[in-house]
Amino acid sequence: xxxxxxxxxxxxxxxxxxxxxxxxxxxxxxxxxxxxxxxxxxxxxxxxxxxxxxxxxxxxxxxxxxxxxxxxxxxxxxxxxxxxxxxxxxxxxxxxxxxxxxxxxxxxxxxxxxxxxxxxxxxxxxxxxxxxxxxxxxxxxxxxxxxxxxxxxxxxxxxxxxxxxxxxxxxxxxxxxxxxxxxxxxxxxxxxxxxxxxxxxxxxxxxxxxxxxxxxxxxxxxxxxxxxxxxxxxxxxxxxxxxxxxxxxxxxxxxxxxxxxxxxxxxxxxxxxxxxxxxxxxxxxxxxxxxxxxxxxxxxxxxxxxxxxxxxxxxxxxxxxxxxxxxxxxxxxxxxxxx
Amino acid sequence: xxxxxxxxxxxxxxxxxxxxxxxxxxxxxxxxxxxxxxxxxxxxxxxxxxxxxxxxxxxxxxxxxxxxxxxxxxxxxxxxxxxxxxxxxxxxxxxxxxxxxxxxxxxxxxxxxxxxxxxxxxxxxxxxxxxxxxxxxxxxxxxxxxxxxxxxxxxxxxxxxxxxxxxxxxxxxxxxxxxxxxxxxxxxxxxxxxxxxxxxxxxxxxxxxxxxxxxxxxxxxxxxxxxxxxxxxxxxxxxxxxxxxxxxxxxxxxxxxxxxxxxxxxxxxxxxxxxxxxxxxxxxxxxxxxxxxxxxxxxxxxxxxxxxxxxxxxxxxxxxxxxxxxxxxxxxxxxxxxx
Numbered sequence: 001x002x003x004x005x006x007x008x009x010x011x012x013x014x015x016x017x018x019x020x021x022x023x024x025x026x027x028x029x030x031x032x033x034x035x036x037x038x039x040x041x042x043x044x045x046x047x048x049x050x051x052x053x054x055x056x057x058x059x060x061x062x063x064x065x066x067x068x069x070x071x072x073x074x075x076x077x078x079x080x081x082x083x084x085x086x087x088x089x090x091x092x093x094x095x096x097x098x099x100x101x102x103x104x105x106x107x108x109x110x111x112x113x114x115x116x117x118x119x120x121x122x123x124x125x126x127x128x129x130x131x132x133x134x135x136x137x138x139x140x141x142x143x144x145x146x147x148x149x150x151x152x153x154x155x156x157x158x159x160x161x162x163x164x165x166x167x168x169x170x171x172x173x174x175x176x177x178x179x180x181x182x183x184x185x186x187x188x189x190x191x192x193x194x195x196x197x198x199x200x201x202x203x204x205x206x207x208x209x210x211x212x213x214x215x216x217x218x219x220x221x222x223x224x225x226x227x228x229x230x231x232x233x234x235x236x237x238x239x240x241x242x243x244x245x246x247x248x249x250x251x252x253x254x255x256x257x258x259x260x261x262x263x264x265x266x267x268x269x270x271x272x273x274x275x276x277x278x279x280x281x282x283x284x285x286x287x288x289x290x291x292x293x294x295x296x297x298x299x300x301x302x303x304x305x306x307x308x309x310x311x312x313x314x315x316x317x318x319x320x321x322x323x324x325x326x327x328x329x330x331x332x333x334x335x336x337x338x339x
Numbered sequence: 340x341x342x343x344x345x346x347x348x349x350x351x352x353x354x355x356x357x358x359x360x361x362x363x364x365x366x367x368x369x370x371x372x373x374x375x376x377x378x379x380x381x382x383x384x385x386x387x388x389x390x391x392x393x394x395x396x397x398x399x400x401x402x403x404x405x406x407x408x409x410x411x412x413x414x415x416x417x418x419x420x421x422x423x424x425x426x427x428x429x430x431x432x433x434x435x436x437x438x439x440x441x442x443x444x445x446x447x448x449x450x451x452x453x454x455x456x457x458x459x460x461x462x463x464x465x466x467x468x469x470x471x472x473x474x475x476x477x478x479x480x481x482x483x484x485x486x487x488x489x490x491x492x493x494x495x496x497x498x499x500x501x502x503x504x505x506x507x508x509x510x511x512x513x514x515x516x517x518x519x520x521x522x523x524x525x526x527x528x529x530x531x532x533x534x535x536x537x538x539x540x541x542x543x544x545x546x547x548x549x550x551x552x553x554x555x556x557x558x559x560x561x562x563x564x565x566x567x568x569x570x571x572x573x574x575x576x577x578x579x580x581x582x583x584x585x586x587x588x589x590x591x592x593x594x595x596x597x598x599x600x601x602x603x604x605x606x607x608x609x610x611x612x613x614x615x616x617x618x619x620x621x622x623x624x625x626x627x628x629x630x631x632x633x634x635x636x637x638x639x640x641x642x643x644x645x646x647x648x649x650x651x652x653x654x655x656x657x658x659x660x661x662x663x664x665x666x667x668x669x670x671x672x673x674x675x676x677x678x
Contacts, residue, residue, distance in 0.1 A: 252664060256608035263602030269595035325591060 003081065004104040005300050009123015013288035014239050016171040016211060016300055017082070019120045020129040020228075022137050023113040023156045023165035025147040031157040032110045040094030040110055047109045050143035051098050051136070058139060062100055062107075067092040073313045080307035082120055084108055105132060112157050113165075115140065122297075124235065126168060126228050134224070152220065160217075164224045169198075169215030170235045173288070175281055176245035177238070178210045186238070187212075194218040195234055209277035209284075209303060214238065246289060258286030262294075265302075266335050270321075271328040276306055295338040306330050342420065343443040344639050348462015352627035353578050355510040355550060355639055356421070356459055359468040359567075361476050362495045362504035363454040364486040370496040371449045379433030379449055386448050389482035390437050390475070397478060401439055401446075406431040412652045419646035421459055423447055444471060451496050452504070454479065461636070463574065465507060465567050473563070491559065499556075503563045508537075508554030509574045514624055515584035516577070517549045525577070526551075533557040534573055548616035548623075548642060553577065585628060597625030601633075604641075605674050609660075610667040615645055634677040645669050 009015065025031065026046070030039065048064045067075065067088075075092065078084045083103045088095065088111045098107040108116040117136050119129040140146075147155040153163040161167070177183045187197035194217045199207040214235055216227045246254075261282035265271075271279075284299035286292035304310060306327045312318050318326060348354065364370065365385070369378065387403045406414065406427075414431065417423045422442045427434065427450045437446040447455040456475050458468040479485075486494040492502040500506070516522045526536035533556045538546040553574055555566045585593075600621035604610075610618075623638035625631035643649060645666045651657050657665060 252608055256667070259606035259608055260603050263604075263606030264599050265602075267598035267602030269591055269598055328595070 002102060004102050004120055004122055005081075005304055006297050007102075007122045008296055009121060009125060011124040011239060012122065012296060014173055014242050015124040015235070016173055017120055017122055018125045018129050019082070019118065019167075019169045019171070020126070020133040021119075021167045021169075022115075022117040022133050023154065023161045023167075024115040024117070024137065024140065025113050025155055025157070026115075027145040027147045029114065029147075032112065032114060033157070035094070035110070037094055043114055044094070044096045044109050046144060047107065047115060047140070048096070048098065050140050051107065054139055054143070056135075056139055058105075058136065062098050062105065064096060064098050067095040067097065071313075073309050073316075076309035077307070077313045080310045081304055083118075085111060085116075087111060088116075105136065107136065113161070122300075124170065124239075126170070126232050126235075130168070130224065130228050161219055163218075163220035164222065164227060166219060166224045166227055167215055168228050168231050169213045170231065171211055171213050172235065172238055172242070173210055173281070173284055174212050174238065174242050175210035175285055176249060177242050178207070178212075180245065182241070182245075183212065186241075190214065190234060193234075195231065208274070209281040211281075246285075254285065254289065255291055258282050258289075258291045262286060262292055265331050268331070269328050270324045271306075271331060272324050273306070273308060273327070276327060276331065277303065294335070298334065298338040301338070302331055302334050305334065341441060343441050343459055343461055344420075344643055345636055346441075346461045347635055348460060348464060350463040350578060351461065351635060353512055353581050354463040354574070355512055356461055357464045357468050358421070358457065358459045358506075358508045358510075359465070359472040360458075360506045360508075361454075361456040361472050361563075362452040362493065362500045362506075363456070363476065363479065364452050364494055364496070365454075366484040366486045368453065368486075371451065371453060372496070374433070374449070376433055382453055383433070383435045383448050385483060386446065386454060386479070387435070387437065389479050390446065393478055393482070395474075395478055397444075397475060401437045401444065403435060403437050406434040406436065410652075412648050412655075415648035416646070416652045419649045420643055422457075424450060424455075426450060427455075444475065446475065452500070461639075463509065463578075465509070465571050465574075469507070469563065469567055500558055502557075502559035503561065503566060505558060505563045505566055506554055507567050507570050508552045509570065510550055510552050511574065511577055511581070512549055512620070512623055512627070513551055513577065513581050514549035514620055515588060516581050517546070517551075519584065521580070521584075522551065525580075529553065529573060532573075534570065547613070548620040550620075585624075593624065593628065594630055597621050597628075597630045601625060601631055604670055607670070608667050609663045610645075610670060611663050612645070612647060612666070615666060615670065616642065632678075633674070637673065637677040640677070641670055641673050644673065 051062055052059050052064060075089045079086050079089045081103060083106045084097060088108050095110040099105065104120055106118045108118065117133050119133045121129045149155055154165040156162050156165055174183055190197055196215050196217050198213045216231050218227065261279040265279050265283060280299050280303045287294055287296050287299060308323060311323055311326055311330060390401055391398050391403060414428050418425050418428045420442060422438065422445045423436060427447050434449040438444065443459055445457045447457065456472050458472045460468045488494055493504040495501050495504055513522055529536055535554050535556050537552045555570050557566065600618040604618050604622060619638050619642045626633055626635050626638060647662060650662060650665055650669060
């Protein structure tokens, strides 16, 4: 079965992915950072049984994995595939995930909160992703009792999540807004109205490949649906602005930039991660603007599958130079397969 | 019929071309700069008759062209094809050439000296080029009386040519000697023993595309054959040094550099002359080192045929930006035809 990022999503000229995350905690149970080994085991069992022993389609479609059984390289490769959070990868003891085959659904057990339901889908899919997350939330709620306050809403370890426990985020490819520096000004405005603009791997990460994650900041005093609707409006505006820039740009200059990047990616023999991201961004412009006729999922596929751990999970340790040579080869092969 | 640069020459991994030039003047006749229109006409007729009315193979193989009949763009394109000297191109009044179909032989009439016989051949071909130049020299000497002094040899307008009137030069591609800066030190040494290292278009021109012209400086007190032999020795040493560097280099880095240049050249849409030269140099390394399997004459073909006047001689005036787009297209087509 294909990974989520091998499927063509809506508005995929600009939107790479949509992610919904719900944070939930069990009633009368200490937060994971206060739990001992025994508590964690019990938590994992409870969540596992709630999902896998249910009479829902999820019982068959999802798989329980103890993080202690996952090799270290593969754990970081899971971060690179956007399945688990960087924070979740830092410790493995007593942590587990429940995951779908295409890795679009991942329930992290024992991160900052007891349960974090994550749904990631290609393209713009706020409603669909929310529906899936919500149905898993309902399934869990039918079997477990959540920590919930009638005034505040869902209780979470970090106060920034209290209320809905929802973080919705959309990853946008905004190369032309970035090159005109409009993105900085927009990020500031967006920040003032309760949204955040971040880099590719969430909090604290820088934007690479002109990818920006826009997410809601407010969880308190708002419904989940309203939060998602508001994010949809902001994202719609960014998409429109980026498309406008693309329509107004100097076509031959963009074509030249795109074809050069394509020519290099197809031919190079040593490729650093940073350069790969820069070139993939240009490849994506080319695909999105109809300049190149390659599979539209190719840029994101290259982007994810040539991250350091994704590259090395199948072949063990590599020096940085060996990795750059392996990345070069992997990119050339991916292009060959997807043209 | 193909141009001289479309033919594969000897040692063509490093040697682009070999040029022999003989300067000759008629006895008891003022140098061209002192000639009036009438004198020039008479000179042209004399030289024309000597060659074209002879019973040698040259009578049929060569063509007389008055430079006054050549369009301005085409004159500069002739310089770019290395058929005539930049100095010869500056004025057209009363000047003429006698030229072979592949343009490897060109007798310039009325440059600095009355007659300049030039033979340019692909690859290393000092003896062959000299033989051809010598036979045309003999043909002319059998019909015309040259200004000759028993002590000094052939008399020329500029004292630097007195004696043999011979300038032999070899164009070498020395990217690895250049990148290690060894070329500067070698140029100095070569200069001390009577040879000159120059850029691609002769005197005063800078090296581009890592191309260096090595030529003899001494014309007095030496035979033509000795001058050529000495140049051959110097060139042989440079070839050996460059090959040594190529054998010792980091193969994967060179491959990466070569394939990137190839990828860009095959795909770009806007290409300046300077960038073209840089990339063609890398393409030539790739062909010479057996990294790329493209026609071995392709790099020099691109280099010559996408010079500004070569590009525009068929399509009239262009802005620099239009020219860069036309160059990009021409390069892509040349690669398609020669792979």
